[in-house]
Structure formats: C-alpha cells, structure tokens
Amino acid sequence: MKPTRLRQVLTTLLRQRWPAFVWGAPGVGKSSIVRDIAAAADLSVIDLRASLLDPTDLRGIPAISNGQAVWCPPAFLPAAGQPPGLLFLDEINAAPPLVQASLYQLVLDRRIGEYQLPEGWWIVAAGNRQQDRAVTFRMSSALANRFIHLQLDPDVDDWREWAIGRGLDPRVVSFIAVRPALLAQAPGDSPAYPTPRSWEMLSDVIRAFGAPRAWADLVPGIIGEAAAVEFNGFIRRSLSERDILRIVADPATAALPDKLDGIYLLTSWLALNAGRDGVAAAAAALLARIPPEFGVVLARDMLRAGPGFARQPGYKAFLKEHGHLIAR
Numbered sequence: 052m053k054p055t056r057l058r059q060v061l062t063t064l065l066r067q068r069w070p071a072f073v074w075g076a077p078g079v080g081k082s083s084i085v086r087d088i089a090a091a092a093d094l095s096v097i098d099l100r101a102s103l104l105d106p107t108d109l110r111g112i113p114a115i116s117n118g119q120a121v122w123c124p125p126a127f128l129p130a131a132g133q134p135p136g137l138l139f140l141d142e143i144n145a146a147p148p149l150v151q152a153s154l155y156q157l158v159l160d161r162r163i164g165e166y167q168l169p170e171g172w173w174i175v176a177a178g179n180r181q182q183d184r185a186v187t188f189r190m191s192s193a194l195a196n197r198f199i200h201l202q203l204d205p206d207v208d209d210w211r212e213w214a215i216g217r218g219l220d221p222r223v224v225s226f227i228a229v230r231p232a233l234l235a236q237a238p239g240d241s242p243a244y245p246t247p248r249s250w251e252m253l254s255d256v257i258r259a260f261g262a263p264r265a266w267a268d269l270v271p272g273i274i275g276e277a278a279a280v281e282f283n284g285f286i287r288r289s290l291s292e293r294d295i296l297r298i299v300a301d302p303a304t305a306a307l308p309d310k311l312d313g314i315y316l317l318t319s320w321l322a323l324n325a326g327r328d329g330v331a332a333a334a335a336a337l338l339a340r341i342p343p344e345f346g347v348v349l350a351r352d353m354l355r356a357g358p359g360f361a362r363q364p365g366y367k368a369f370l371k372e373h374g375h376l377i378a379r
Contacts (some may be wrong), residue, residue, distance in 0.1 A: 053206040054213070055288045060201060061088045065173055070158050071189050072195075073177040075160040075203035077185055078246025079235060081177040082141055084203070094173070097129060101146035102186075106153045109163050124166040135171025144178035151194050158197040194299060205235040210247055215352055218244050219254040221229075221323045225315035226285050244275045253282075263287075286313060295320050299329060302336035314341055318349040325356035335365030347376045 052060070052225075057073070064071050065088060073081045079329045089096045111124040129136060140154065153163075158176075161168040168174075176198060179185035207227060214224045227234050233245045243249065253273045260266035263286050271279040290313050298305045298317065308314055318341070334353050338346040346369060353360040360366055368376065 072198035078248035106149040140176035207231040221319040225319040299333040302333040322352035335363030338369040
C-alpha cells in the first residue's frame with residue numbers, strides 16, 4: 052500500500068491498539084512513518100531492536116523476595132504507570148528464531164511472565180522482506196499470526212508531497228518526477244542503490260557541499276552508479292537558480308525551458324520556495340504558460356504550501372478551466 056494509505060490504516064489500528072507488522076524494502080520509510088504516527092498521537096516511542104537481544108533478555112533477571120524468586124523486568128520495557136506510548140519492534144525478523152519466540156506472549160497477551168505491558172501501549176513491528184537481500188530470518192508462523200500485516204510500497208506522488216514538505220533539494224524532487232522508476236530499486240551487487248532514504252541523503256549532501264563540482268563524485272556512493280550517471284547528466288542540463296529567479300521576476304514574458312525536465316525543475320523549485328516573496332504570484336502567472344498537466348501539479352503543491360495562493364488572479368483563471376483536475 053502507498054504511504055498515505057499506510058498512515059490511515061495505522062492511525063485506525065492505533066485506536067484499537069491492535070498489533071501491526073509493516074513489511075517493506077530497506078529505505079522506503081517504514082520506521083519514519085511509524086514514528087510520525089506516534090508523534091501525531093503524542094505517544095513516546097521505545098525502539099526495541101530484537102536483533103540485539105538474547106532469548107532471555109525480555110524476561111529480565113531473577114531476584115529473591117520473601118524467600119521466593121521473582122523476575123525483575125528489563126529497563127527497556129515500559130514500566131507500570133508510564134504514560135501511553137508505542138513499543139516499536141523494528142527489524143524484528145532480523146532476530147534469530149529463539150529471540151522471536153520470546154516475543155510471542157508479549158505481542159499477543161501484552162505480557163511476559165509476571166510483566167504486564169502498561170495500559171495504552173501499542174505494539175508495532177517492522178521488517179525487511181527476504182527478497183531484499185537484508186539480514187533476515189524466516190518468521191515463525193506462530194509469531195506472524197499475532198500481527199496484522201501491512202505491505203509498504205513506494206509511491207512517487209506520495210513521495211513528492213513528502214519531499215516538498217521536508218524541503219528536499221528541488222533538483223532531487225524534479226529528477227524523480229522525470230525518472231520515477233528510480234525512486235526505489237531492488238538492491239544489486241553495489242552497496243549503494245536508489246531508495247527514498249538515499250534520495251533524502253543525497254539532498255542533504257547537495258545542501259552541505261554546495262556546487263555540483265563539490266558533490267558529483269559522491270553521488271554513485273549514495274544512489275549507485277547507474278542512477279548517478281542519469282542524475283549527474285540531469286544536473287548538467289538543468290536550469291540554474293539564476294535562470295529560475297529570472298523567470299520568477301518576469302513570469303509573463305521570460306523565456307521558459309523548452310524541455311520537460313526544465314519544467315519539472317522550475318515547478319519543483321516554486322513549490323519548495325512557495326513562502327518567498329513573489330513566488331506565489333509568479334507561480335500563478337505561470338499556470339497560463341506551462342503545460343496544463345504541470346500546472347495542475349504546481350497548483351496542488353502551492354495550495355498545500357499555504358492559503359495565499361488561492362487568492363492569486365492567475366490561479367483563479369486556471370481553476371475555472373482545470374478545477375476538476377486539481378480537486379482529484
């Protein structure tokens with residue numbers, strides 16, 4: 052399912068405190084979505100990596116009380132009386148079978164021996180699939196049957212909305228619009244390959260290093276050789292920020308890019324800089340000059356950025372003809 056659908060489903064499961072397992076390839080956003088759901092519900096998160104545990108760790112250690120042995124639960128489990136939160140069993144299927152078996156009672160019955168998971172705590176797990184060439188063990192059917200299983204798949208439209216909201220570099224956002232198949236690919240022999248996580252990392256590197264000559268040789272080590280060849284070629288052909296600012300200053304008559312990748316970069320830059328002076332007005336004026344399919348995407352992006360765009364005359368004119376597409 053798409054990230055937006057996964058968020059909807061997890062939000063509903065949260066209300067019932069039903070245990071959920073999110074499957075997906077490395078780097079597609081499993082952990083970040085779970086954390087976002089917890090933050091939106093004002094829940095603290097305990098990130099418990101089962102792969103780092105021994106089978107006996109969850110039970111705790113014994114102590115003598117009134118002549119009897121009692122078990123002292125580990126400090127990494129939420130204590131009695133602790134406010135509601137989310138116990139996140141990330142990479143759970145990277146744990147050996149005996150460790151997985153130690154989680155059976157916790158997931159289904161919300162307890163381990165004498166320990167009881169506090170009221171209001173929710174258990175969510177996540178893991179990579181066996182075909183992803185990650186470190187995984189086969190998940191026992193007994194443990195699997197204790198979860199509601201959800202499959203996360205990358206989606207270009209969802210990712211674009213997220214990337215603009217996070218302020219990723221417009222060149223990264225526009226490149227994925229041109230080459231959507233490169234948003235996420237299966238790992239190969241190279242340790243680097245394209246994923247939503249690696250594109251975010253590339254955006255951070257671009258921001259940190261500045262000019263393309265300072266970071267172009269780093270790109271293969273982030274997204275892999277093949278994707279790097281395409282991305283660096285895209286950068287060489289793309290508009291400079293000076294070119295874009297010239298268009299923003301004179302949106303009615305300035306020369307526009309004659310290739311689609313240039314239009315992608317222009318519209319991505321506008322969406323990512325929607326709060327700057329003059330950008331909303333320029334974007335609205337450009338709706339009449341760029342292909343309608345780009346205009347619809349730009350209008351949606353600008354509307355998400357703030358309500359001021361809806362008052363622009365250029366947007367109102369565009370809305371009359373293409374409003375049915377914007378509302379989809």
